[in-house]
Amino acid sequence: MGLLLIIVVGGILGWLASIVMRTDAQQGILLNIVVGIVGAFLAGFLITPLIGGAPITSGAMDIRSLLASFLGAIVLLGIVNLFRRGRVR
Template sequence: MGILWTLIIGAIAGWLGAQIFKGGSLGLVGNIIVGIIGGAIGYWLLGTVLGTALIGQILTGAVGSIVLLAIINLFTRGRA
């Protein structure tokens, strides 16, 4: 059940990060991957500042996703 929650929270966080960071949508699987990695980045940056409840986890993942999408955008800017 933990893996399922990780995928759901990752998908939501990745989608939310892509909505805030325009042009960063990578599809469902990409959003899940960006959300999970973004959750790790967000936790590394913020810790539990936004809380440990579901909403806090989603917001932490979204912040990390935005950071990750910005880094991806730096390396892929100008490519078709």
Template structure:
């Protein structure tokens, strides 16, 4: 998070927005706390995966994009495990 120039408060806000967007995109039904968790953890996971390919997303917009991608991955993985 600090590498992206995003503090903890901003990470929670951006993570919540990213999780909410992923919830709408994936048509899942999660609450606000789960949206925040999905967005923040998803951003960390997506940045790690994208880092393997040499892609670096920085700043608020990059954190939002990474959070959205990661949250979608986490929602898909959760659905696959439940089935």
């Protein structure tokens, strides 16, 4: 159940991050899920220790962990855009 929840929440967060970064039309639902999950892992290692709390991948679903995972997905999309286009939108 935990893995399914991470996939669903990661997909939603990846989709929201792609809307914020204006890359939603270029990627499908599968890439949204991948960006959300990888962004959650990235946030779990980098952002969550700075703001406190537990990462979303450990099963914590509070506002800090969701916000950190969302920021991680945005950072990941920014890095992907930098390598793909040569600039961050």
